[in-house]
Amino acid sequence: MPPITLLRFLEMQKLLSDSPQLLSVIMGIAQSCKSIAREVGHGALLGNMGDVGNENVQGEQQKTLDVMSNEIFIKLAEDNPNLAGIASEEMEHALVFSGKAGDYLLVFDPLDGSSNVNLNLSVGSIFSILPRPAGDSVLVEQDFLQAGTQQLCAGYALYGTSTMLVLTTGQGVDGFTLDTASGEFMLTHPGMRIVSDTQEFAINMSNQRFWQPPVQRYIDECVAGADGPRGKDFNMRWVASMVAEVHRLLVRGGVFLYPLDSRTKGKGGRLRLLYEANPMGWLLEQAGGLAATGHRRLLEIEPIALHQRVPVMLGAKEEIELLLSYHSLKDPTA
């Protein structure tokens, strides 16, 4: 089969005939991610690897490339008539384009894992397209607070050894690699599925003393390896870039955990629901995996705030189900 471009693939998914407006937003996101890939790749050459010297709404040091990536998405939204508003990790409030009658909202983390950017480790952009709520009322920030089940398209760009775009529109997960010669995203990973068996877990082990008992038990059993109850050895990875971790799950399986712990309990967790957990959670579900908080399905959470944080457990179905079973026990250590 001849190589297929992203546009041709989406046309084959009937997106063009069913909703050319949604297709134009997806293609706009792809174009924005190409621009971000270029800025990230030239960051050191253009002196853009530093911090801007202030914190973002998350209380995190904002990097120059965070701001540049955010501005690239804002430009996309300003230019695309189908986007009525956007919300970003880097902006305290949603940006509503009152003069526009667009049918879609875009929420995103413009440069996830940016604390890695000057280490030349993989970083990425995470995006999620939501429907503009029906009715002709003026769009307000509350309209962005939609459960993950409402997403129309979700995905990420991975700025790694190659630049990839991985997305779902609810018809499975497909991956595209940027051909820098043509500037086209080419279909290279059709029908990505997470393998059910796994020997790999991703968690920040330095937080172990803060974890709740169910997670302690699950990780202890993985670390116990072949001599323990799992009867096999496990490998551990932690890149501190969610996009890279999720991509690894889709390519070779495993679990990614950022659970609630005694430090983050007051804030609800570490990772953000709308533009990190929900898009990644939908991708994992579409690839045959599960996405949970420990007690419930991630995508069913009704958001109460734009930057709401949640515990995140993503990955192979059997592994997440085992974690959920430990969370349901009165004494998880039994």
Ligand code: AFP
């Ligand atoms: P940054 O975007 O601030 O680098 O945070 C990345 C992230 O949100 C997610 O991509 C990582 O999985 C997680 O944080 C890493 O958290 P720790 O730094 O606590 O390990």
